[in-house]
Amino acid sequence: MFEQWHFQVAPYTEFPCRENDLCLLFNPAGELLPAAEDHGLIHFCGYGNYAGQQPHDAAFLGYWEGKRCYAVTLTEQDCETRKFSSLREILAQQDAELSCLACMGKQLLDWRQHTRYCSACGGLLQEKTAERARLCPACGQLYYPRISPAVIVAVHRDEKILLAHNVNFAPGVYSLVAGYVEAGESLEQAVAREVQEEVGLHIRAIRYWGSQAWPFPSTLMVGFEADYDSGSIRPDGQEISEADWYALDQLPSLPRPGSISRRIIDSLCARQ
Template sequence: MPKKSIYHDYQPSTLLDQKTDSGSYYFIFYHNKLLINRHNNDIPFLKNLNQLPAEALRQIYMGQLRGSPCFVVEIESSFELSSLSFIDLKELYSILEYDIYLLAGRAIQIINWDKNHQFCGKCGSSTRTMEGEMAKICPDCGHFNYPRLSPAIITAIVKEDKLLMARHTYGITNRYGLVAGFVEAGETLEEAVQREISEEVGLKIKNIKYFGSQPWPYPNSLMVGFTAEYHEGEIKVDGKEIEDARWFRASEIQKRPSSISISGELIEWFIDKYSC
């Protein structure tokens, strides 16, 4: 089933062109954790922030969600209420609706961009937010800053009826997953796939094909998925990011990432295609 688009119930804007007495949606973050209403597994819908025991460090209008204004807010200190909890964004895959999760990813990137670009990276002067555009401008030297993405690739490599999976040196170290990495300056996405596979597991691949993409706000990436076929070489892990790698048949894959992630989609694609 196709996943809902971020724009299913959301219309982006930077100018609040209407006022409402009914309330607004608030993506409220404290130390990169999002405030969730546990009664309905949704973000808070409030008339204003005064309804919460919180003081905003920054607040940015993001557009309309379900026909009502929505804001992203960073607050100064945490608080506890019976129905509200701050939860790490990575833990919200199975809690929030998919399009709301995507919008939460957009929100956290916007609030961190605003926080990290208070001063010009070129001359050091204080920046100001441009009206009508998600951009910071330096009033002294004219340098612009927009929210930026760091593209990354992730690849399902198949050899006959087996999938290459690797165990990383970080995160959950007993779990095998797909090889991924950031795109470097001057290379194409396909070249990034070839380089990452060569660097991390010492293999050459062929028939690289685009699979799909996914916003990945950890912290500001766009994950681009590919499939590829083994060409030549023996597995030789780099020992820095990858500590082990081997070929898995579909029946041998036990722990799978959530299918909401593109990693999970790629693994499900392999299992569906190569299961006996």
């Protein structure tokens, strides 16, 4: 799949973003401005037609068909009369290649905004040559973009899967059990722990499904499948209020398309 992509990730360029460089345009809230020419994400003519002043920030992403491509945050003033789309809406509509660009842009711009000063000595950070990092010139501390791994799992029991309602979900929406990986854990340990903590079940035969960048703000979702082993469903009452086993032809309301949870569930339905 990746060998057919137009986009190639690259961590560094010595060239700052120019107004006619390929770019994705964000507002300060992290929403995207679709390209006027084709309603896609890439502005092939650059940001010049959209910015009355210098953009707030720009992050180099890599190369699109050999041309440098950036994520650009416009100023509040330049965003006032334009209609931006939420990244969640974008991810539900775009293919894997453009989703990669959008997630990378959002995450790198967030990182740059929140990583400006050294946490060790308070010095102002500088861009590091030859890699995607920031360097403190005073004490030498290096700062790389943060990635927070999380796991999500489809647990099978006979012909049904486990779905749970998180207290933060909209009413009636159910999804797969998920959670962040703790320091020192393997991904598989995190899968088993999250299921046991959130719904009281023990699982076995944990196996990898796939992954997805989820830049809210910096998560890498790693998907798994597993089989039920033992226990009765007991929602923890803190994160999970309800959980149950559902046949794939009798599913409740699910997360919107674009999320890895929905992709896993859709793939299971397609197997039937």
